[in-house]
Amino acid sequence: MLEQTVEIVANVRAADLYFQLVVRAPGIAPLVQPGQFAHVRIPSLKAALLRRPFSIYQVNGDTFSLLYKTVGQGTAALARMLPGEVLNVIAPLGRGFTVPRDDAALPLLIAGGYGMAALYLLAQRSPRPGIVFVGGRRRADILCVAEFAALGWEVRIATEDGSHGEKGLVTQPLLAAIRQPAPPGRHFRLFACGPTPMLHAVGQIAQEFNLPAELSMDTHMCCGIGACLTCVIPVKSGDGWAYQRVCTDGPVFNAQELLWTIPPAPPVPVAPSNPLPPLPALDSPGSGEKRLTADRERQGSRDIQGEVSS
Amino acid sequence: MNLAVNIGQLRMPNPVTVASGTFGYGIEYSPLLDLNQLGAVTVKGIRLHPVRGNPPPRTAEVTSGLLNAIGLQGPGVDGFIQKYWPFLRELRVPTIINIWGTTVEEYAEVARRFDTLEGVGALELNVSCPNIKEGGAQFGTDSRLLSRVVAACRRVTTLPLITKLSPNVPSIAPFAQAAAEAGSDGLSITNSFPAMAIDIETRRPRLANVTGGLTGPCIKPMAVKLVWEAARAVKIPIIGMGGIQSAADAIEFMMAGATAVAVGTANFYEPQTALQILAALRQFMERKGIVDVKEIVGAVQTDH
Numbered sequence: 001m002l003e004q005t006v007e008i009v010a011n012v013r014a015a016d017l018y019f020q021l022v023v024r025a026p027g028i029a030p031l032v033q034p035g036q037f038a039h040v041r042i043p044s045l046k047a048a049l050l051r052r053p054f055s056i057y058q059v060n061g062d063t064f065s066l067l068y069k070t071v072g073q074g075t076a077a078l079a080r081m082l083p084g085e086v087l088n089v090i091a092p093l094g095r096g097f098t099v100p101r102d103d104a105a106l107p108l109l110i111a112g113g114y115g116m117a118a119l120y121l122l123a124q125r126s127p128r129p130g131i132v133f134v135g136g137r138r139r140a141d142i143l144c145v146a147e148f149a150a151l152g153w154e155v156r157i158a159t160e161d162g163s164h165g166e167k168g169l170v171t172q173p174l175l176a177a178i179r180q181p182a183p184p185g186r187h188f189r190l191f192a193c194g195p196t197p198m199l200h201a202v203g204q205i206a207q208e209f210n211l212p213a214e215l216s217m218d219t220h221m222c223c224g225i226g227a228c229l230t231c232v233i234p235v236k237s238g239d240g241w242a243y244q245r246v247c248t249d250g251p252v253f254n255a256q257e258l259l260w261t262i263p264p265a266p267p268v269p270v271a272p273s274n275p276l277p278p279l280p281a282l283d284s285p286g287s288g289e290k291r292l293t294a295d296r297e298r299q300g301s302r303d304i305q306g307e308v309s310s
Numbered sequence: 311m312n313l314a315v316n317i318g319q320l321r322m323p324n325p326v327t328v329a330s331g332t333f334g335y336g337i338e339y340s341p342l343l344d345l346n347q348l349g350a351v352t353v354k355g356i357r358l359h360p361v362r363g364n365p366p367p368r369t370a371e372v373t374s375g376l377l378n379a380i381g382l383q384g385p386g387v388d389g390f391i392q393k394y395w396p397f398l399r400e401l402r403v404p405t406i407i408n409i410w411g412t413t414v415e416e417y418a419e420v421a422r423r424f425d426t427l428e429g430v431g432a433l434e435l436n437v438s439c440p441n442i443k444e445g446g447a448q449f450g451t452d453s454r455l456l457s458r459v460v461a462a463c464r465r466v467t468t469l470p471l472i473t474k475l476s477p478n479v480p481s482i483a484p485f486a487q488a489a490a491e492a493g494s495d496g497l498s499i500t501n502s503f504p505a506m507a508i509d510i511e512t513r514r515p516r517l518a519n520v521t522g523g524l525t526g527p528c529i530k531p532m533a534v535k536l537v538w539e540a541a542r543a544v545k546i547p548i549i550g551m552g553g554i555q556s557a558a559d560a561i562e563f564m565m566a567g568a569t570a571v572a573v574g575t576a577n578f579y580e581p582q583t584a585l586q587i588l589a590a591l592r593q594f595m596e597r598k599g600i601v602d603v604k605e606i607v608g609a610v611q612t613d614h
């Protein structure tokens with residue numbers, strides 16, 4: 001882990017709302033492991049204080065790149081930056097994917113949207129190619145197909161509107177693949193990065209088929225280095241569970257460790273019902289693509305400790 | 311040039327520390343900066359037992375600030391001593407241990423436990439947490455309870471005691487006086503301000519805990535005022551904090567009456583902040599011909 005001011009080499013639109021940023025970071029690039037991320041300070045954001053986390057997409061000599069989607073003020077400001085300008089990054093951070101060591105593993109990668117970014121180095125560094133399943137809402141959300149194909153990987157595509165590949169969710173082609181037995185002498189291993197509902201579905205499939213799966217989780221972060229305890233998710237621990245930090249205990253977790261909802265706490269008084277009808281879940285541009293399930297499910301089970309803040 | 315300051319018996323080689331909860335247990339930041347350059351390392355709040363903390367989301371970014379409701383997640387006294395103390399005791403600079411409890415007795419028990427631990431620099435009593443036996447009042451907003459907590463800790467330890475005051479009071483002076491009279495060696499001012507933010511798309515509060523504490527540059531002017539008011543009310547030294555991100559901010563707190571300062575939220579976006587402040591503070595002193603940093607303390611000139 002290093003804090004470095006790095007120079008932008010390129011920052012170009014890859015497709016639609018997606019951009020690829022290349023920075024020269026001689027100290028950092030050689031250290032990067034698949035699935036690790038960079039915590040980026042975006043200089044023009046003055047009133048928005050925090051760094052933004054992005055998976056490291058590709059590494060090339062003394063440069064590394066990010067693949068990001070413009071979803072809010074930070075990513076929009078990043079998209080306006082030009083080659084020659086500088087950024088401050090802390091990287092590489094987090095525990096990434098376990099790269100298969102032997103030829104026996106048949107890696108199946110499952111990606112949604114910018115989740116592809118986290119999986120590229122894993123594909124590149126795996127001893128033998130596997131299959132990558134790419135999902136998205138529409139054609140524009142399907143990224144990096146040529147890059148994975150160039151590594152010799154088979155790419156299977158699904159879009160929700162059917163505009164590219166199979167119509168439906170990415171878990172469909174995944175299920176179709178694992179219902180077939182793995183080739184002789186080989187076994188499936190799943191690796192996924194994408195929206196939380198997709199990760200949840202992959203986790204369930206892994207459990208059902210008894211396959212090892214590593215999932216890269218996405219939560220809001222402040223420090224990115226394990227100090228503030230912002231980014232936690234509930235993880236099984238001994239007989240019970242504990243909050244673990246996505247930034248340092250993850251972002252990659254074994255699927256069987258994860259709890260997808262926060263276990264109910266001792267009963268809390270029932271809150272007065274909301275007089276307004278609930279709003280439909282809106283797909284706001286600012287809310288990002290991936291959110292921890294707990295965001296949505298917290299209303300079900302909260303162990304509020306009075307008003308303990310800090 | 312002298313930068314060293316004292317908070318009671320706690321000797322800090324320079325006046326810049328970090329704020330509890332924004333710097334983990336020090337070890338997390340050690341790959342990024344030399345902790346031995348700090349005036350002291352202040353660790354995340356610890357109570358007797360492990361604490362799970364609040365459900366996520368635990369923070370929300372707001373204009374020039376940060377809302378948090380971490381819920382004081384922590385390993386408890388034993389977990390802290392086992393996991394983090396071996397690293398901290400090796401530092402050449404003092405460690406300030408931030409402690410809290412849900413009862414007066416628990417505060418005292420935690421203080422007693424740390425009293426027997428070799429090498430602790432000071433205890434910082436976080437009295438801005440609720441859920442207490444005594445009628446649900448908060449230690450930090452009831453000056454009678456505050457006195458009892460400080461006095462109970464004072465009885466069980468000779469370590470320097472720093473009372474971290476809540477800003478959530480009509481006037482801070484009586485609280486500063488209560489802490490000083492009960493035996494506190496210093497004050498930390500301020501903790502976060504109660505606040506809330508709502509996601510208008512989903513109509514949900516942005517924190518799972520609904521409300522949280524506001525920190526960062528947006529609270530600085532309020533924090534400076536609290537330090538100034540407290541400094542006029544008591545003689546014990548103050549560690550000033552609240553939105554500090556530059557030497558100018560730090561000097562402002564010192565001029566208002568703070569003997570030392572702590573960098574909090576800024577650590578999250580710029581881990582070098584404390585060290586950058588120290589370098590720029592030296593330059594400021596040089597430029598102004600100040601030989602002892604204590605000359606800055608309380609140097610604000612008002613007409614009353």
Ligand SMILES: Cc1cc2nc3c(=O)[nH]c(=O)nc-3n(C[C@H](O)[C@H](O)[C@H](O)COP(=O)(O)OP(=O)(O)OC[C@H]3O[C@@H](n4cnc5c(N)ncnc54)[C@H](O)[C@@H]3O)c2cc1C
Pocket residue numbers: 037050051052053054055056066067068069070071072073074075076114115117118217218219220221251286287288289290291371
């Ligand atoms: C480990 C990890 C890897 C990531 N990798 C990528 C990647 O490769 N490509 C990519 O496009 N995005 C990635 N993200 C998501 C990215 O961090 C957010 O999209 C980004 O922070 C949004 O910032 P903004 O200012 O544009 O949005 P705003 O909505 O304006 O941000 C407001 C606040 O929310 C936080 N935030 C918003 N959405 C997210 C989110 N989904 N995750 C975490 N914090 C969020 C921001 O940090 C900020 O504090 C990753 C997130 C994590 C945790």
Ligand SMILES: Cc1cc2nc3c(=O)[nH]c(=O)nc-3n(C[C@H](O)[C@H](O)[C@H](O)COP(=O)(O)O)c2cc1C
Pocket residue numbers: 228310329330331332354355356376378380382408436474500501502525526527529551552553554572573574575576
């Ligand atoms: C994420 C977070 C966690 C905190 N945890 C604690 C804590 O455990 N104990 C405590 O006394 N103060 C805690 N604080 C308050 C800070 O120590 C400090 O008083 C406050 O953040 C104001 O300084 P700042 O504006 O520079 O951040 C916390 C603040 C933040 C942002």
Ligand code: FES
Pocket residue numbers: 220221222223224225226227228229230231232245246247248
């Ligand atoms: S972001 Fe601070 S602990 Fe993970």
